[in-house]
Amino acid sequence: MSLLPRVGAIGRFLNPFPFNSKEHAFIVIMASAAATNAVSTEILAAQKLYYNMDPNAGAAIFLVISSQLLGFGIAGLLRSVLVQPTR
Amino acid sequence: MLWPINIPIVTLIETFHRDKRETRFRLKVFWIVFGILFVWEIIPEWIFPVLQGVSIFCLAKQNSLLFTNLFGGSSGNEGLGFLSVSFDWQYIASLGSPMWLPLYTLTNSTIGYLLCIVLFMGIYYGNVWESQNFPFLSQLLYDNSSNSTLFSPYNLSLILNSDNEIDRAGIEANGIPYLTGTYIGYLITTNMGLTATIVHMFLWNFDDIKAGWSFLHPTQLKKLLQPSFWIFWKGGKTQEEHKREVLENPDMDPHYKMMVQEGYSEVPNWWYGLVLLGSFVVGLGTLYGIGSTLPWWGYIISNLFALLFILFFGAQYGLTGFQFNQQPIIQMVAGYIHPVRFILPLISRFHRCRALETYLGSSVAPQLIKRALETHTNPSTGQTLSKHVLHSLRLQWCPTRPMALP
Numbered sequence: 001m002s003l004l005p006r007v008g009a010i011g012r013f014l015n016p017f018p019f020n021s022k023e024h025a026f027i028v029i030m031a032s033a034a035a036t037n038a039v040s041t042e043i044l045a046a047q048k049l050y051y052n053m054d055p056n057a058g059a060a061i062f063l064v065i066s067s068q069l070l071g072f073g074i075a076g077l078l079r080s081v082l083v084q085p086t087r
Numbered sequence: 088m089l090w091p092i093n094i095p096i097v098t099l100i101e102t103f104h105r106d107k108r109e110t111r112f113r114l115k116v117f118w119i120v121f122g123i124l125f126v127w128e129i130i131p132e133w134i135f136p137v138l139q140g141v142s143i144f145c146l147a148k149q150n151s152l153l154f155t156n157l158f159g160g161s162s163g164n165e166g167l168g169f170l171s172v173s174f175d176w177q178y179i180a181s182l183g184s185p186m187w188l189p190l191y192t193l194t195n196s197t198i199g200y201l202l203c204i205v206l207f208m209g210i211y212y213g214n215v216w217e218s219q220n221f222p223f224l225s226q227l228l229y230d231n232s233s234n235s236t237l238f239s240p241y242n243l244s245l246i247l248n249s250d251n252e253i254d255r256a257g258i259e260a261n262g263i264p265y266l267t268g269t270y271i272g273y274l275i276t277t278n279m280g281l282t283a284t285i286v287h288m289f290l291w292n293f294d295d296i297k298a299g300w301s302f303l304h305p306t307q308l309k310k311l312l313q314p315s316f317w318i319f320w321k322g323g324k325t326q327e328e329h330k331r332e333v334l335e336n337p338d339m340d341p342h343y344k345m346m347v348q349e350g351y352s353e354v355p356n357w358w359y360g361l362v363l364l365g366s367f368v369v370g371l372g373t374l375y376g377i378g379s380t381l382p383w384w385g386y387i388i389s390n391l392f393a394l395l396f397i398l399f400f401g402a403q404y405g406l407t408g409f410q411f412n413q414q415p416i417i418q419m420v421a422g423y424i425h426p427v428r429f430i431l432p433l434i435s436r437f438h439r440c441r442a443l444e445t446y447l448g449s450s451v452a453p454q455l456i457k458r459a460l461e462t463h464t465n466p467s468t469g470q471t472l473s474k475h476v477l478h479s480l481r482l483q484w485c486p487t488r489p490m491a492l493p
Contacts, residue, residue, distance in 0.1 A: 021104035028096055047377065059376030066370035070390070073363025074397050077356060081299045082088055082401050085338045 040067040088295075088405030094187045124176060131175035137161075138174040156223045157208065164224040167204050183408065192407045206276070210268040218268025228264035241265075277415045284411060288399050292406065299398040329353060385424060392417065 044060050047053040055063075075082065102110045102117070131138040140161025148154045160168025173179050180186070185193060211218045220233050228241035241264040246257035266274075288296055301307065333339050333347045347353075367390065374386055381389075400411045 021100050024100050024104065028100065032096075044377070053377075055377035059373045062369050063373040063377060066366040066373060069362050069366035070370060071393070071397070073359050073366060074394055075401070076354070076359030077363065078299060078398060078401070079359075081296055081398070082405055083090075084340050084343055085088060085295060086340050 038064050038068055040064045088402065089189075089408070090405050091187050091189060091192075091408035095184075128175070128177065132177065139178045140168065140171045140173050142168075142171040144170065152223075153212075156211070157204070164222070164226075166223070167207060169204055183410075188408045192409050196409070203276075206272050207269045210272045216268045216271060217265075221265060221267040223267070224269055225267045226270055228266065231262040231265060233265070274415045274419075277412060278419070280411060281413060281416050284403055285399055288402060292402060295406070296398060296402050299402075326352065385421070388424065389417075389421070392420070 040063055043063070044055050047055055099117070102113045107114075142158045142161070144154055144158040156166045157169050158171065159166030160171060161173075183192075183196070188196075207223075210216070211223055219235050221229050222238055225238075228243070230239040230241050233239050242261070245261050246254050248254040248257075330347050334344055371383060371386055374381055374383070396413055400413060404410050
């Protein structure tokens with residue numbers, strides 16, 4: 001990344017090597033994970049719109065995170081079935 | 088599994104980071120197409136949105152409902168869009184780009200689309216379930232006072248009591264809600280698709296997915312009784328055993344083999360297990376925290392559904408690129424399990440979202456893992472991102488083979 005400083009102690013710590021494809025892949029993965037909406041936000045929207053409820057903000061954040069991670073955990077456990085085989 | 092959706096982005100990253108002399112032509116094509124689309128997309132998106140869907144038939148006959156129902160469709164719920172032409176790539180590729188979907192998926196989708204036209208036109212013009220009293224396409228609930236000229240949506244607040252549960256007296260006073268005939272047709276065919284998918288997977292892809300329930304095998308269950316199983320941080324397979332197993336397996340992804348060869352360490356299964364367990368507990372807590380009316384056992388059932396669906400529909404998505412909409416079956420099951428709270432599944436937003444969201448969240452996850460795999464990203468970086476930097480220090484980009492195709 002040419003935008004990050006490369007000189008000085010901080011620069012060498014943050015950015016020791018040229019930008020490579022793995023870093024690029026990381027950026028893509030993080031961006032696409034953030035670009036898809038979590039369906040759990042629909043629950044919160046529905047509560048507010050149709051049921052006149054105002055869910056607690058902290059609980060709402062934990063709801064979204066836990067539901068996303070739940071799927072991540074299941075998918076991770078199933079990765080030898082869903083990801084690694086070539087067929 | 089192929090995960091066709093990842094092919095474009097992986098190819099792009101590959102091309103960007105290879106030797107520039109090798110990829111000059113590819114990059115040139117990319118930048119030309121990129122430039123053209125960058126300028127062109129402004130026109131159908133903002134300046135002239137009519138280009139998103141141009142139908143000669145609709146232009147020729149503008150005051151016919153039949154023509155609008157069959158040929159119209161550039162905006163939502165307008166019509167079936169038969170023989171329309173679109174000049175907006177965003178619109179064309181939004182449901183699955185023809186550039187990367189396998190030909191058999193595209194062919195099957197086209198046949199399904201033609202059957203859908205026949206079914207929907209048959210339901211509506213045959214006036215099945217009084218379809219013509221309601222709009223041609225709609226996902227809303229309607230009142231029984233609707234007729235072919237005036238559609239009145241159902242007022243949900245009249246039939247809910249203070250606990251957001253269904254009030255039987257309210258329903259008796261206001262009549263039962265109606266769905267449009269085409270939406271019922273959609274729900275029925277989707278439910279048929281669910282069982283069809285599971286049967287298809289059993290018949291044709293049994294070997295691919297049987298590892299998904301191998302933990303239920305008696306020998307595996309016996310392991311649960313041994314104390315060594317529970318000391319998960321000790322024992323298990325060593326790095327060398329895992330490496331040998333992966334390298335000797337002919338069905339293993341070649342990219343993964345290379346990563347194992349190069350000494351990348353794998354994320355242990357118990358780490359994913361801990362994530363699953365932790366988020367399960369937190370999710371159960373928030374269920375009561377946000378005042379959802381879903382009981383704890385309903386939560387467990389929806390998670391079991393998520394597990395089942397990820398295995399079958401995730402495998403289907405990975406193999407064919409076709410993503411099945413399992414929302415209707417979730418609604419129906421939820422409505423059946425909790426009949427008092429939600430008489431019609433459409434009202435049960437909590438329930439369907441609960442299982443749906445877990446499923447959707449997870450259908451993205453294997454895709455991300457696969458993307459990481461195809462770009463040779465260290466699998467354990469989810470835990471330690473800094474480790475990756477150390478790895479890229481030691482492992483420069485290894486020469487890659489072409490994409491692993493089945």
